[in-house]
Amino acid sequence: MSGTAIRVLLVDDHAVMRAGFRMILEAQDDIVVVGEAADGEAAVVAASTLQPDVICMDVQMPGAGGLEATQRIVADPMISAAVVIVTTFDRDDYLFQALNAGASGFLLKNAGPEDLVTAVRVAAAGDALLAPEVTRRVIERFTETAEAPAAPAPDPLAHDLTEREREVLKLVAEALSNAEIASRLYIGEATVKTHVSNVLQKLGTRDRVAAVVYAHRHGLA
Known part of the structure; x- marks a missing residue:
């Protein structure tokens, strides 16, 4: 983790969703949102330039989607961010594609604000994949x-x-x-x-x- 606060990049094609996530996360003393992106291509660029600790990544976006962006970010040795997929769709294909792409977590958008905060903190600590339901489904x-x-x-x-x-x-x-x-x-x-x-x-x-x-x-x- 960089410095004392967890640096977060928000990636979602809906500005309202990004604004809501920013409000939830920046209400915490130990989290700061360092940037936003509206598509996967912009996410890759932002991840490289901003060097966040955690990226909250949507799946379905115009152009390069979240799964492709995740794969490129994780494969880049110059980027150390953990990627948490945040999606509306509780689909096994998204879950396993996200994990195969190198994501460190999988969260649904209908989760509570405290779940988003916890996911960011846990991902920053390198502990994001401990959710029992995710681990069980993988096994x-x-x-x-x-x-x-x-x-x-x-x-x-x-x-x-x-x-x-x-x-x-x-x-x-x-x-x-x-x-x-x-x-x-x-x-x-x-x-x-x-x-x-x-x-x-x-x-x-x-x-x-x-x-x-x-x-x-x-x-x-």
Whole structure:
């Protein structure tokens, strides 16, 4: 996160929606909206020039849509922003396309103001994909589409994990938050963040949902 306040970029083709989000977010002491964009192309440019911590991204927009913009932003090594998809449509195809594009969260526009604030804070902390319903749907989709061997072959990368990191990964796969994992293992939340970061690095996964799918694929959860 840059500085003391979470820097947010709002991307939506409806000015009224952007104004509403800005009002909700800027009522918080720890969040500042640094810019707005009305389409995906403008979002990519704004993400590069403004360097926000979190981007609230609509899906359906004229020209380059939110999913394409998300993919381009996440693929750019010069942009470190977490992207939270904020859409009207609770559709599995949007959810999985967003996650495949590299989004760090998925929120419906009918969510309460406090949910938007929480999503921004959680995304800024690198913890956006912990929503149990999202994690469950990802695991369910993986279970439906993946081959189901009788005994998943252990992955060589897993041998690099310490015993504590394996414990943390198993709890991440149960959709527990960092705070819940800390409580379960009787360790500090900062220590959990370190373990999660180490797990992602060792497994070569970019986020928590990817780690969850990896864990189930290789019999680690």
